[in-house]
Amino acid sequence: MNINATLLGQTIAFFIFVWFCKKFVWPMMMGPIMERQQRIADGLAAAEKGQQAEEIAKKEAEKLVSSAKSQAAEIVSNAEKRGNSVEAEAKDKAKSEGERIITAAQAEVDQETNRAREELRKQVSTLAVAGASKIINKEIDDKAHDGLLEDLITQLKAK
Amino acid sequence: MAANGEALTSGGYIKHHLTNLTFGQHSDGSWGIAHSAKEAAEMGFWSFHVDSMFWSIGLAFIMFFVFRKIAKGFSIENPSKIQLFVETLFEFADTSAKEGFQFKNLWIAPLALTIFCWVFLMNLMDLIPVDWIPELFIFLGVDYMKIVPSTDINIALGLALAIFIMIVYYSLKEKSPIGFFKELAMHPFSAKEFGVSNTGVQLVINLFILYPLNLVLETVSLLAKPVSLGLRLFGNMYAGELIFILIALMFSQLFTMTASGFMMGVAGGALQLVWAIFHILVITLQAYIFMMLTIVYLNQAHEHGDH
16 A cells, blocks of 8 residues: 555556557557448448439339330320221222222123124024025925024034 | 465455565665565655556556457458457447547547556456465465556556646646636636626735635645546445455355354355456446546546636
């Protein structure tokens, strides 16, 4: 319990240790601690930013999707309209074309018929003339008439 | 246990445990280790408590060694448990310095750390059973070994003296010597506050009555800061140590081999446990108080008065 120079020794030791701590211990420890705090703060800020960006991107995506949807619907309806009109047009065209073909065919048939009829008439008249001339030339002979008539008939049939 | 004729009595035992290993000048003029409490007392001021100095400086070395080791292996990503513990200590000192100290001074936080950890470690030695290390040193041929530096008044007051020097240094530096003197002299009493309106009379009363009175009061309160700081630590630790020694005395009753001796031994064991657990609180609290008061005193030293 004696007061002695230990007191001074402790005082000096204390100053030396405080100086040592300030110079060689404190910065060594607090530096990395601060760095970590900074990193955590940065990380949190980055996370916050990321979240905001994500939200913005989400909204953007939603907007895009909805606009795409409406566009698609528009395209589909347009296509439908277009298809309908094309179909109707095609139908009309086909109908008119068919009618045209039919009338053309009819006309051809009529023409052909008329021509055939004309031909037939011409031949019949020639045959009639020929037959008459033959009858007049060879006189009346049953057998000969029959043979002539049959000949006439086959000639007509062949036409 | 008894060295150089100290009988193995309760008194001798206690006295032995309270005697430091002292190095100084003997009464015959030679330098050396004191072999009894009486010899140590006769050495006067220029002697050293080798044990106190050894343990206090040794503990500081261990402390800084550990801190630097942890700092060198510092991992930001994957800290070990001990690293986190040391970090907690640093952050604690940093927070305490920031909360208690309003000015900018980069020395305060490391100072707080050093004080808290060092005082805590010195106090912690109190929890080592009182006989272990002294007995070991007696076995090695060393008579006295007091291992708790903070139970040595020199250590406690040495720390307080350092704080006092810093208080005075920062007061002079921050307030200028004149400012510091003004703070001591012109506070708390002045004639103006007593309702004296005449400036001449104010001056006379101030100069001849109130300022000297203030100076005495403020000087006493300035000196009381380090003294109370040191004595608080010393008193608490010394009392705690003494009680540990008294409890240890109860164990010695076991050697009487009687029923009452046995009872004393058992009671001593229970008391030892209770007191040691309580002491965990005391040593931490004392270290904390020492640190906090240092911060507060230094904050006051930086404060400019409003006069």
